[in-house]
Amino acid sequence: MKKPNDAPLGGELRSQQTADRLIAELRSGLYAGSTQLPSEMELAGALGISRTVVRDALSLMEREGYLERVRGIGTLVNRDVLQVENRLDQKLEFYRMIRAAGHEAHSDHLMVTRETAPPELARRLGLTGEPAPTLVFIRRRVLADDTPVLYSTDILPLALFGGQRLDTVDFTRPIFEIVAEYCHIDVTKTLARVHAVTGSPGIRRQLGLRPEQALMQLDETCYSRLCKPVLCCQTCYTDFFDFAIVRKLM
Structure with missing residues (x-):
């Protein structure tokens, strides 16, 4: 029973x-x-x-x-x-974080390109052999209301789309929704490395940064439930975000 x-x-x-x-x-x-x-x-x-x-x-x-x-x-x-809203040790989709802070989340300056995988990205995504695979790069600026708050670059193998035309995909949506709907893969874990960076001149210009303002960059490899790497994300966060980390003593 x-x-x-x-x-x-x-x-x-x-x-x-x-x-x-x-x-x-x-x-x-x-x-x-x-x-x-x-x-x-x-x-x-x-x-x-x-x-x-x-x-x-x-x-x-x-x-x-x-x-x-x-x-x-x-x-x-x-x-x-x-009481902590944004935890760096938990993967929260950034649109959701912006909405939770009481702002409207949207993106602009969207650019989707097909590029040959450089060796380091091919290694991170578990892609080997010749010829080098083709990757899809999704670059965009994300805003909270009218304030630019981050710049993201998402990278995944073109083969995951199974021949679907990329011009039929709404790439303004959160990347995990795109991967779930069009590639039929659920991302369950990410391995993230954190860096303090100045950012390229183009990114700094799009985010409207002051000369003394730094960025926090997360380089993430995202994995499916079967522990297979499917996606790489590079996200540059401004100080709009206030993150915390909960660390458990081992």
Whole structure:
């Protein structure tokens, strides 16, 4: 006999959905202001799900720094971590971050090109052999209302589009939506390297930077659920964004 809401979804998906729901409840819902969560059994009853799903969801939240489960005390909530909006250790699509800050997100200066893969990009994307593969470069400026806030370059193999004409693709959309819809691939993880950069003159001009203003550049390799690299992203962020990192001691 199935327990409430135990639909035939993947266990990982159910756990993530429950974790997302609990985070929302901790921020502004049933458990807003709480410094400690009820027991797994009480949570399962309140949420109408199995105790196993609750346990897995709490494990996810603990790994992300929202909780600490202490033997003999219970499940403690780190409310400072809950209040962080933009975490550099979590992949948040930048349109979503801009909207969450109360601004309208849109892009301009869009340029989509086909280019032969240089060796370093071919290596990062796991592309080997001759001739060198063709990559699609998607370059754009992103604005919050009328303020330029970042410049992004997304790079993926042309072969992932399966022969579809690129002029039929709306490249103003978030890149992960494009990859999911047109390449039928869900990106689940990214490996990111962070640099402080001045940026090229062209990027600085498009972002309207002051002479003393630096950029934070993220170079990311994005992976599918099968741990295959499918996409490289280079994003230059202005100081419009305020990021935080939650680091767990090992």
